[in-house]
Amino acid sequence: EWEAIETGTGNTVYSGTVNLTTTQSGSTYNLTDGARGNHKTYNLNRGTSGTGTLFSGSDDVWGNGSPSNLESAGADAHYGAALTWDYYKNVHGRSGIRGDGVGAYSRVHYGNNYVNAFWSDSCFCMTYGDGSGNSNPLTSIDVAAHEMTHGLTSNTAGLNYSGESGGLNEATSDIFGSTVEFFANNSSDVGDYLIGEEININGDGTPLRYMDKPSQDGSSKDAWYSGIGSIDVHYSSGPANHFFYLLSEGSGTKTINGVTYNSPTSDGLPVTGIGRDKAEKIWFRALTTKFTSTTNYSGARTGTLAATGELYGTTSAEYKAVQDAWAGVNVGT
Ligand code: ASN
Ligand code: ZN
Ligand code: CA
Secondary structure, three states, X not given: OOOEEEEEEEEOOOOOEEEEEEEEEXXXXXXXXXXXXXXXXXXXXXXXXXXXXXXXXXXXXXXXXXXXXXXXXXXXXXXXXXXXXHHHHHHHOOOOOOOOOOOOEEEEEEOOOOOOEEEEOOOOEEEEXXXXXXXXXXXXXXXXXXXXXXXXHXXXXXXXXXXXXXXXXXXXXXXXXXXXXXXXXXOOEOOOOEEOOOOOOOOOOOOOEEOOOHHHHOOOOOOOOOXXXXXXXXXXXXXXXXXXXXXXXXXXXXXXXXXXXXXXXXXXXXXXXXXXXXXXXXXXXXXXXXXXXXXXXXXXXXXXXXXHHHHXXXXXXXXXXXXXXXXXXXOOO
16 A cells, blocks of 8 residues: 655654654554654553554644653654664764664553663664653653664674673763764753753653763763673763763863763873764764674774774874873773
């Protein structure tokens, strides 16, 4: 059956009212993104397997902004997937997670009071819980981009999800979770170097992770040390998140979109940032052409320097900034 690509309206939980790309089949609209590899968004309705049902209806308006309306989180997920698609396509020239133009899919309302979201290679899909009390679905832009980026990492470097490579895998998802949020330029969910600041998992309004000084979460590390491969990958990500912040914005105090950051260096020496636009190109190039499944922190340094040399030259200010930013998180030669 022939389907028309349409522009619908999403009333999201976190990102206000946004355009969503949908399809129309007869008199039915579907949350299928006809412009982005037919990425579909499904309602699991508290189930934990299969796809549940594709969000569909007789109008092209999705959700009302409240999480009690089951379409609202669907709108967030569909929007986050579209932004992540557009980010990789427009900024990095990659069409879809595998680079083959094929969309993944999203499932929302997983389980009961499930406080997590995850990517799965086996379904090539993302899944979102509703949070506890059904009040905070884990569908903000940075979380969506974080999860989808796990798919990208899996299909490129393949960083093993344990040890130092696991920390680099997690950091890659936080880095692009953050850059997609900046890319979205959404006035309801402005870009920042915080992860999960919208979903209130901690119950006190604090984010899950801080890239300028990762130790602010109480568990993540600001700098590399010899035992870092033994801690949880969501904490061993800290030095790489911190590296990315330092490379982008530099050390010290800076206010961006109303958030004030204060980023120290482990060696006490200043780092001059090169801007996020260059930093994200370096990390993407390293991820997709230098890193392997077993890359550790030392290898990440080597790989990002190689990528920077190819992009900007080995005598460039960018090359020196990469050296300085790694030194700032205690990763040396
Ligand atoms: N949300 C978590 C993450 O993406 C799920 C996990 O622990 N893999 O890291
Ligand atoms: Zn993750
Ligand atoms: Ca964020």
